[in-house]
Amino acid sequence: MVQLENLRNKVVGIAGCGGLGSNCAVALARVGVGHLVLVDFDVVSESNLNRQYYFYDQIGKPKVLMLKENIERINPNIKVTALNLKLDDQNIKEIFETVDVLVEALDRSDQKQIIIETVLSFWPERPLVIGIGMAGWGGNDLIHMKQYGNLFICGDRISEIGPEMPPLAPRVGIVSNMQANTVLQILLEGSRVGVQKNLN
């Protein structure tokens, strides 16, 4: 498909490579997005393996480097820039300067806030795909995508992580792939696609 071949020239940034980021990155690599910029400062732990795209023999190693390895095993033609560092409101501007679409895949709400506010202030037009609400199980009918201008929100927007609400592979997988699907739609059709469809 000619349209899909254009993905080779696209760059997608992924902020955070945990449950959302690792699965989203793999989906984008499988469909042939040419260049992925991955950022995370964490190492793989055993408790991550219930949902994140890592393997038992990668425990203790930096997530971004392991994700780059895993992606290269799936599709060696993808360029992966793996940055093992913590994003903040200063370095993010340089790191994601050239990406076509940015995926927010961070864990804590305060980190999400800093990154989302910085991105929307610095690049008010650039598509940003965020994940909000994916803990627990069931509730398939609650998970959805909603667009506000250049901001695309995936998730159920209510299920917060907590002691009784762990993040688990199925729902995290659904939301991360919904983010990847949204990125794909933006790359192939532009970010104005569903804009304000539900107005009036």
Next chain:
Amino acid sequence: MKIQLNNRKEVFPDNQLTVQELLDIKKFTFKMLIIRINGNIVKKDQYKETYIHDNDDVMVLHLISGG
């Protein structure tokens, strides 16, 4: 005034409201919010001094942890 709030039309008897007044009226009490007016981010320390006017497009997004 008539505004768009989270992609929905809303009507208020006031000619203008601060962001904080809007949050109070709508009972948005969550502490972690992303707010945009006509695409521009409004940070927490600006809620009391930033005004919403007729025809403004306002987004109030509640953030929760998980990823």
